[in-house]
Amino acid sequence: MNQENTIITDLFYLPPIEFFVAIQDCEEIFIDPTERFQKQTYRNRAHILLANKMDVLSVPVIGSSKKQLYKEVKIDYNQKWKNVHLRGIQSAYGKAPFFEYFYPYFDQVFDKNMTFLFEMNLDLLTVCLKLLKLKVKLKVESNFDILPVSADIRGIIYAKEGYGERDIMTPVIYTQLFGLDFVPNLSILDLLFCMGPESNEVLIQSKKNH
Secondary structure, three states: OOHHHEEEEOOOOOOEHHHHHHHOOOOEEEEOOOOEOOOOOOOOEEEEEOOOOEEEEEOOEOOOOOOOEHHHOEEOOOOOHHHHHHHHHHHHHOOOOOHHHHHHHHHHHHHOOOOEHHHHHHHHHHHHHHHHOOOOEEEEOOOHHHOOOOEEOOOOOOOOOOHHHOOOEOOOOOOOOOOOOOOOOOEHHHHHHHHHHHHHHHHHHHEOOO
16 A cells, blocks of 8 residues: 555535546555544535526435434435436436436445445445546545554545635536536536546646646
8 A cells, every 4th residue: 555645635515527537646545434524515405507697406414413423424315315416417418418328326325325325425426536547445434543644535525615715626617517617626526427448648747847
């Protein structure tokens, strides 16, 4: 294991492009299931581009508190969020060039109706890494004292502030489905459905000072 290519990171829901720019050169990323869950973060929300606006997809959770471990947070299926998300994704990207190729991979994860947010996000991230063809090993670990890691980027990619506040990404303009003005740092879904196999190259070019 190469210490310089091993990092600890957050686990997000259909993560923003910036996340994949940050991890693209890694050999291994470690995710901590025992961290405390935080609301209003990318852990349970993602941004997509609809015809007339950017939309936020938010996964409702059951009674989470600041003391609750991420791995224990349950998804609230009493709210019809899944239908809203799937309709939103189809409305946003149904006519995108690579939608029909990539969408079934995500649909299979949603069909599982997983109990825990952590498990669903882990499955979705695994799909994203596969479709991006990033050779990153994904590991769940809570004892970081025994691990040689080069960086801990937890808490850095923060939903409430713009990517410009961080030194990770310089957006590369690619062809989006809607609007005249390019919208950067949406969910990785936007890049995958619009650019397909070229998505990885966009990530490479987006790395700040690449």
